[in-house]
Amino acid sequence: MTKKRKIINLLECIGYGALTGVITGCVVWGFIFVVENLLEASEAVYAFVHNHLAFLPLLIGGLVIAAFIGHINSKYVAEARGGGVPYIEGVSRKKLPICWYKALPAEILGSCVTFVSGLPLGSEGPSVLLGGAIGSGVSKIGSKKGEWESVIATGGACAGFATAVGAPFAGIIFALEECRKDFSPSLIVTSSVSVIFATVASKLLGLWTGYGHALFEFETAELNVGEMYLPLIIGVAAGAVAVAFALMLKYSSSLMNKIKIPRFAKIASAFVLSGIVCLFFADFIGGGASLIRKIGAMEVEWQILLAMLILKLVFVTLCSSAEVTGGMFIPLMCIGALVGGLVGNIAMACGMSATYYSTLVLISMCAFLGAALKAPIMSVILVVEMGGSANTFFAAMIAVAVAYFVSYLCGGKSIYDESLDKIIDNRKEKGESEPPVEDEELL
Numbered sequence: 001m002t003k004k005r006k007i008i009n010l011l012e013c014i015g016y017g018a019l020t021g022v023i024t025g026c027v028v029w030g031f032i033f034v035v036e037n038l039l040e041a042s043e044a045v046y047a048f049v050h051n052h053l054a055f056l057p058l059l060i061g062g063l064v065i066a067a068f069i070g071h072i073n074s075k076y077v078a079e080a081r082g083g084g085v086p087y088i089e090g091v092s093r094k095k096l097p098i099c100w101y102k103a104l105p106a107e108i109l110g111s112c113v114t115f116v117s118g119l120p121l122g123s124e125g126p127s128v129l130l131g132g133a134i135g136s137g138v139s140k141i142g143s144k145k146g147e148w149e150s151v152i153a154t155g156g157a158c159a160g161f162a163t164a165v166g167a168p169f170a171g172i173i174f175a176l177e178e179c180r181k182d183f184s185p186s187l188i189v190t191s192s193v194s195v196i197f198a199t200v201a202s203k204l205l206g207l208w209t210g211y212g213h214a215l216f217e218f219e220t221a222e223l224n225v226g227e228m229y230l231p232l233i234i235g236v237a238a239g240a241v242a243v244a245f246a247l248m249l250k251y252s253s254s255l256m257n258k259i260k261i262p263r264f265a266k267i268a269s270a271f272v273l274s275g276i277v278c279l280f281f282a283d284f285i286g287g288g289a290s291l292i293r294k295i296g297a298m299e300v301e302w303q304i305l306l307a308m309l310i311l312k313l314v315f316v317t318l319c320s321s322a323e324v325t326g327g328m329f330i331p332l333m334c335i336g337a338l339v340g341g342l343v344g345n346i347a348m349a350c351g352m353s354a355t356y357y358s359t360l361v362l363i364s365m366c367a368f369l370g371a372a373l374k375a376p377i378m379s380v381i382l383v384v385e386m387g388g389s390a391n392t393f394f395a396a397m398i399a400v401a402v403a404y405f406v407s408y409l410c411g412g413k414s415i416y417d418e419s420l421d422k423i424i425d426n427r428k429e430k431g432e433s434e435p436p437v438e439d440e441e442l443l
Helices: 003-051 053-076 085-092 100-116 124-142 147-165 168-179 185-209 229-259 263-280 289-296 302-321 329-349 354-373 376-385 390-409 415-429
Strands: none
Touching: 003 053, 003 100, 003 124, 003 147, 003 185, 003 263, 053 100, 053 263, 085 124, 085 147, 085 168, 085 415, 100 124, 124 147, 124 185, 124 329, 147 168, 147 185, 168 185, 168 376, 229 302, 229 329, 229 354, 229 390, 229 415, 263 302, 289 329, 289 354, 302 329, 329 354, 354 376, 354 390, 354 415, 376 390
16 A cells, blocks of 8 residues: 555544544533433333323333334344444454434434433444444545445444543444454544544534533542452442343343344333332433442342342343343443442451442442453443552452453353344344455554
8 A cells, every 4th residue: 555545544543533523522422421311211101101000001001012122123123232332343353234214213203212212322432423323424525435435334333432421532432342353453443533623522512502411420539559459349240240140132032033032022021010119119211320329329228139130130131132122231230339338248247448439339330241241341440430540450350350351251242242243143043144245454
């Protein structure tokens, strides 16, 4: 490749990344705004029905209708099935095709149905898919295909992630470590530019409208040398729960396939059973962002922490197995926070100062993510972007390393990679082949 061609490609990476980032930042900002309002409406509905149980049959009927809409929506648009991240990873790695103009409305519709029903899923997975679909659409402007489309779509995906989670640097690492598992110059440039422009666009919209989206803001205390054993305990606990969760996901999908349950029945059971739990546990509604804030502020008793941990593990598994539209990233963070809260309560009972409680919760969130997603670098970066100090960063490195090691010893892939393999296998069973791979050096 000539030097002139490299310069032209570099400028194209910047241009496509900037355009993708601006559009993604605006779309995902609006999407998050709608989602949060839908969750508030869902909380109001469940609170009303909780106090007026005569309306329970009407609620269940509404959930079945919502499940039917979600079923039809994802039946005809495969991109809208599941968490969004596994599919866009397949697009990023050139293993799956994407029809961007179908994926965008289908993902938004499916997500709205999920969140208005209060299911325990997050908005970050759909945000990643929306960004990836936008990137794919932008690539069509210059008739870009193959490696170009993959890189631009990956830039959109990490821009969507950064906007939804509020962690720009983690968004860039997400593209490199999780989406592509590749550190090519073109990918770094495009992803970085996309994230920067998406972040600026969403921040400007927030300033203009007065609506700002901050996922978590933790106030942490630095662990003393004498408390450095706590990250080791957090790492073991988070790693063990991550292994158990991965096994639950694996065997629940296998079990449902063996029993041959109709797909609509799977989705309807996820909606109805989750709705019943939401009636009695308001904190169960949604992916768990509000619950994480409460845990960090020590507002949840250990008995509730334990109950919510079991419920989250079971119902996130159920929703994932049924391929309900909705992300798993925030639910994973919530599970990690619940583990950290339980360890923190035990530690305080053994004499630990309550000052360190929120620090343990934050560290546990990232350790669980690192073990479940096999993405330790991104998980540690999240600590810094969510308010951790340099000392917390070091403690998080210990916890994430231990959790990752525990998970590694027990084998298995990232839960996103497992889901991607399942999608590809299902396509092969239907006789659908992978898109043609066009390797091209861009920079």
